[in-house]
Structures are given as C-alpha cells and as structure tokens.
Amino acid sequence: MPMFDTKYLDKLEAYFASGDLEMDFEYADEEKRGRILDFLEKLMNLADQADVLATKLIFKDSLQEMFGEKTQQ
Numbered sequence: 001m002p003m004f005d006t007k008y009l010d011k012l013e014a015y016f017a018s019g020d021l022e023m024d025f026e027y028a029d030e031e032k033r034g035r036i037l038d039f040l041e042k043l044m045n046l047a048d049q050a051d052v053l054a055t056k057l058i059f060k061d062s063l064q065e066m067f068g069e070k071t072q073q
Helices: 006-018 020-026 030-072
Strands: none
C-alpha cells in the first residue's frame, strides 16, 4: 500500500458521506457492528495523532523560537 493512499481516503470519505456506513451498521450482526466501531475508533485515534503531528510540523520553527527565547531570558 502506498504511504499516502489518498484514493483510499477519498473512498472512505464517500462511504461515510453516502450514509452507507450507517446502513451497514444498522443491518449488521453484533460481530460486524463491533468491527465497524473498532475501525471507527482506530480511525479517530489516527486522526488525533495526525492532528498532533501536523501541528508539530507546521509550528515547529515557531515553537522552537518561542521556547528558545524563554530559555534565554
């Protein structure tokens, strides 16, 4: 799998937006419902990690300057 598989993310986005995930969940047995919820939980955890990482990458220089100034004073 390519490191940045945006096609998969696009498919996932369409799946969520279409309401198909909700329908799949509604008509699923308990085992499949559990797998769907586990998948969504993992996705949310990854999104939290992505948010932290993106913030770190975007503001890395700004934070270093800010903390560097504080330690010098």
